């Protein structure tokens with residue numbers, strides 16, 4: 001089973017094509033935000049036509065995307081899982097595969113920085129964001145990003161890579177202790193700013209200048 005999130009499709013599509021060539025039993029699940037963020041690929045179309053790939057568009061709300069519980073919670077004898085994608089996506093999958101044998105799990109992060117070093121350890125936890133200007137508070141679930149939570153609550157937030165390397169989602173924070181997971185900010189920037197597409201919070205509450 002292959003599961004790709006966003007740009008994580010790149011390595012997994014190559015693997016899927018190889019598996020198809022070998023006549024192997026496999027399925028590729030590809031999660032993308034929407035049609036515009038979905039790669040255009042004849043290879044992928046071919047796999048879909050063969051019933052070997054499925055695309056999921058969540059339009060920014062993970063609850064509209066792939067049903068991970070249903071798809072991967074139960075380990076089936078002999079099955080191997082390969083997954084690749086951004087941090088929140090990886091955490092959501094790891095959360096569902098605690099009963100899988102470790103040697104049947106294979107993954108690669110497609111964002112440069114993560115605190116998740118081991119399966120079952122240091123998984124994302126939920127926290128609160130407090131919006132200083134709007135005087136609102138929202139919960140950020142373990143399997144969603146700050147941006148996901150804001151969008152769910154009808155905030156428009158501009159973003160691009162959603163993996164912590166373009167800087168588009170730069171946001172000032174005023175309190176709490178961020179868990180910086182981007183590859184853009186230097187140490188000085190990190191004292192005032194956070195990239196809310198990928199970074200999280202080490203403190204129970206993070207105050208954003210929104």
Ligand code: FES
Pocket residue numbers: 158159160161162163164165166167168169170182195196197198
């Ligand atoms: S959208 Fe690119 S760093 Fe957040």
